Amino acid sequence: MNTRVLECDRLTRTVSVGGVGRSLVQEITFPLERGQVLAILGPSGSGKTTLLRMLDRLDEPTSGTVLLDGKDYRLTPPQALRRHVGMVMQRAYLFPGTVADNIRYGPMQRGIYLEDAKVEALLAQVGLSGLAPRDVATLSGGEAQRAATARALANDPEVLLLDEPTSALDDLSKQSVEQFLSSVVHARHLTCIWVTHDRAQARRVADVVLLLEAGHAVAFGTAKEVLPA
Amino acid sequence: MPSPLARQRRCFLLSRIFHTELGLGLAQAAVVSLTAILVAILASRRGARLQREIPLALLRGLMQILLIGALLAMLLRGPWWTAIPLLTGMVLMAASIVHRRARAIPGAYALSLACLLTGAGVVITVMTLLGIIAPDIKMLVPVGSMVIAQNMNIQSLFLNRFLGELRSHTGEIESALALGSSPDTAVSPYLQAAFHASLIPAVDNLRSLGIVWVPGIMAGMVLSGSSPVYAALYQFVVLGMIFTSGGLSCLMATYLAPRRVFTPYQQLRIRD
Numbered sequence: 394m395n396t397r398v399l400e401c402d403r404l405t406r407t408v409s410v411g412g413v414g415r416s417l418v419q420e421i422t423f424p425l426e427r428g429q430v431l432a433i434l435g436p437s438g439s440g441k442t443t444l445l446r447m448l449d450r451l452d453e454p455t456s457g458t459v460l461l462d463g464k465d466y467r468l469t470p471p472q473a474l475r476r477h478v479g480m481v482m483q484r485a486y487l488f489p490g491t492v493a494d495n496i497r498y499g500p501m502q503r504g505i506y507l508e509d510a511k512v513e514a515l516l517a518q519v520g521l522s523g524l525a526p527r528d529v530a531t532l533s534g535g536e537a538q539r540a541a542t543a544r545a546l547a548n549d550p551e552v553l554l555l556d557e558p559t560s561a562l563d564d565l566s567k568q569s570v571e572q573f574l575s576s577v578v579h580a581r582h583l584t585c586i587w588v589t590h591d592r593a594q595a596r597r598v599a600d601v602v603l604l605l606e607a608g609h610a611v612a613f614g615t616a617k618e619v620l621p622a
Numbered sequence: 623m624p625s626p627l628a629r630q631r632r633c634f635l636l637s638r639i640f641h642t643e644l645g646l647g648l649a650q651a652a653v654v655s656l657t658a659i660l661v662a663i664l665a666s667r668r669g670a671r672l673q674r675e676i677p678l679a680l681l682r683g684l685m686q687i688l689l690i691g692a693l694l695a696m697l698l699r700g701p702w703w704t705a706i707p708l709l710t711g712m713v714l715m716a717a718s719i720v721h722r723r724a725r726a727i728p729g730a731y732a733l734s735l736a737c738l739l740t741g742a743g744v745v746i747t748v749m750t751l752l753g754i755i756a757p758d759i760k761m762l763v764p765v766g767s768m769v770i771a772q773n774m775n776i777q778s779l780f781l782n783r784f785l786g787e788l789r790s791h792t793g794e795i796e797s798a799l800a801l802g803s804s805p806d807t808a809v810s811p812y813l814q815a816a817f818h819a820s821l822i823p824a825v826d827n828l829r830s831l832g833i834v835w836v837p838g839i840m841a842g843m844v845l846s847g848s849s850p851v852y853a854a855l856y857q858f859v860v861l862g863m864i865f866t867s868g869g870l871s872c873l874m875a876t877y878l879a880p881r882r883v884f885t886p887y888q889q890l891r892i893r894d
Contacts, residue, residue, distance in 0.1 A: 449800055450887060450888075450889070451796055451799065451800065451889055451890075452889060453885065453887055453889060471799075471887050471888040471889075472802050472803070472804060472888065473802075475799060475800050475801070475802045476801075476802040479800070479801075480800040482793060482796070482797060482800070484793060486793040486794045486796075486797040488794060488797075488798070498798070498801055498803070499801040499802055499803075502801065502802045502803045502804070502807065503802070541797075544801065545800075545801070548801060548802060
């Protein structure tokens with residue numbers, strides 16, 4: 394049985410800056426098996442977020458592609474693709490309204506209204522039980538990031554992309570959000586790509602690590618191989 | 623009975639120095655321009671970069687209005703249809719001015735033109751066919767130009783606000799896209815905000831009509847011998863046309879603008 398869920402095939406993005414082509418990400422290739430957690434690690438400006446955005450097709454690759462379940466992702470309409478590949482951004486970016494409104498947002502785009510019990514079950518998974526009627530403006534940073542994760546999970550994605558989900562949080566929240574994200578990913582057997590610039594975090598959360606420098610992949614392998622203790 | 627100019631001359635400084643209407647008018651324009659430039663200089667000290675834009679806008683406005691005054695003097699003797707190329711020229715120029723406020727939007731000129739034609743173009747045509755604007759160049763040009771000019775302001779406000787909303791809510795818009803929403807749905811709250819904000823001046827004008835301000839067209843009609851009641855009613859009609867044309871053009875923009883700020887693959891082109 395083929396368990397390869399996602400495969401990046403020579404993914405490249407070049408942008409024009411003042412008429413001169415500037416390469417943000419160059420020929421990135423890696424496979425990812427079902428249920429694996431890949432940490433993309435690298436310093437600021439190394440192309441981590443650009444790569445992640447291309448995986449959700451929020452940015453267009455200049456060349457190369459992504460295979461999802463063996464199929465070129467450009468053949469899937471963007472809306473359908475993004476339901477299949479969920480993304481949690483660096484900041485929560487919750488929409489004005491209640492936590493429940495936010496959780497229901499994704500399924501509502503397909504005309505599905507999530508019942509209260511389902512909303513509550515999702516919130517329980519991220520440790521926000523009972524907060525469904527709360528106005529999102531009253532949430533702390535850590536709670537907002539949990540709500541944003543529950544909102545992404547409400548679409549029942551197969552692949553979850555996390556763009557430095559703990560970088561905007563204080564140390565205490567960072568630790569608890571990292572722990573809950575890890576437990577949710579494993580509990581749901583999600584295939585996950587986790588962008589971070591924190592080597593220790595990458596070692597804690599990832600099965601495999603892709604090391605980026607100046608847009609190039611400099612190492613890919615198990616966390617133990619790439620990041621020896 | 624003494625002329626208005628003669629009445630002014632008794633007590634006001636400029637009227638004592640300038641004895642012809644043209645001379646007085648140019649002097650008045652110069653004084654007003656100097657005060658506006660002074661305000662621009664003061665504003666620039668508070669960080670508003672207006673010191674270059676304001677003098678150029680004043681000079682340009684003055685030259686344009688003098689030119690149009692001379693042109694009107696010639697055209698007002700011509701047949702009604704000469705208003706069509708004149709008003710078309712105004713719409714083309716208005717689209718060019720709106721486009722400068724929204725250059726970041728790809729195809730902003732075509733977008734502005736389509737919106738102005740939908741708003742001012744449709745309203746002027748329909749109102750002329752209904753007889754609300756008399757098919758006479760003396761009515762068509764001044765009333766049409768008012769509708770076009772106000773429509774242009776409304777359109778500029780709309781696109782400017784929309785661009786600002788896109789830039790300040792990039793994260794929310796891309797989060798919505800990442801959750802599987804369509805581009806139209808993702809920008810819908812920001813289109814609504816732009817729509818609302820752009821119509822505030824037109825709505826406030828309607829609300830304050832006759833209380834806070836007595837518009838020029840009403841004063842002009844009364845001075846030229848129309849009944850004050852009809853002049854008041856007609857002013858209301860003109861403001862109604864301005865509101866309708868502005869609303870129509872913004873409505874068109876809510877359909878056209880989202881298509882231009884996203885790629886065919888539903889990626890946001892304009893970011894913070």
